[in-house]
Amino acid sequence: MERSLDYKGRWRNHTVAFRVSDKEAKLLDDLVALSGLTKQEYIIRRLTCRDVVVQGNPRVYKALKNQMATIYEELKRLETVSPDNGELLYTIQVIAITLEGLKGEDE
Structure with missing residues (x-):
């Protein structure tokens, strides 16, 4: 195997x-896509x-769009959002922070 530099x-x-776990892998993949x-x-x-x-x-805008669509479908399915929905709430928080940062780029 040939060595190479990054x-x-x-x-x-x-x-x-x-x-x-499957849940942790999904959350990690979502966070990576949003980053x-x-x-x-x-x-x-x-x-x-x-x-x-x-x-x-x-790529980031597409990830945001896809995550928002997923969250919208999940919210429609739920009757209430509770602390049991920790991954969903955390993903929403990450999206909000990301969007706030992107808004600052435009100004």
């Missing part, structure tokens, strides 16, 4: 793996307590 000139030759980062970069930033700064691009 885009910032770093050797990345260590693999870190861990198991997650506009690769899953690897998102996880590294979160694990090293660095900010995840979302740059508006078509």
Whole structure:
């Protein structure tokens, strides 16, 4: 296997793996999509307590649109939103923060 540098000139030759539940995997995939980062970069930033700064691009806007459609369908299905819907509430909070940040980019 040929070694190669990443885009910032770093050797990345260590693999870190861990198991997650289906719910955790879905939440992680949603958060990664909303960030506009690769899953690897998102996880590294979160694990090293660095900010995840979302740059508006078509991929992020599509992820926001898809998440909002999913949330809308889930809210229509629910009679009430309770603390038991933690993942849904957390995703809504992340979307609100992301949209607020993107709004600031336009100004």
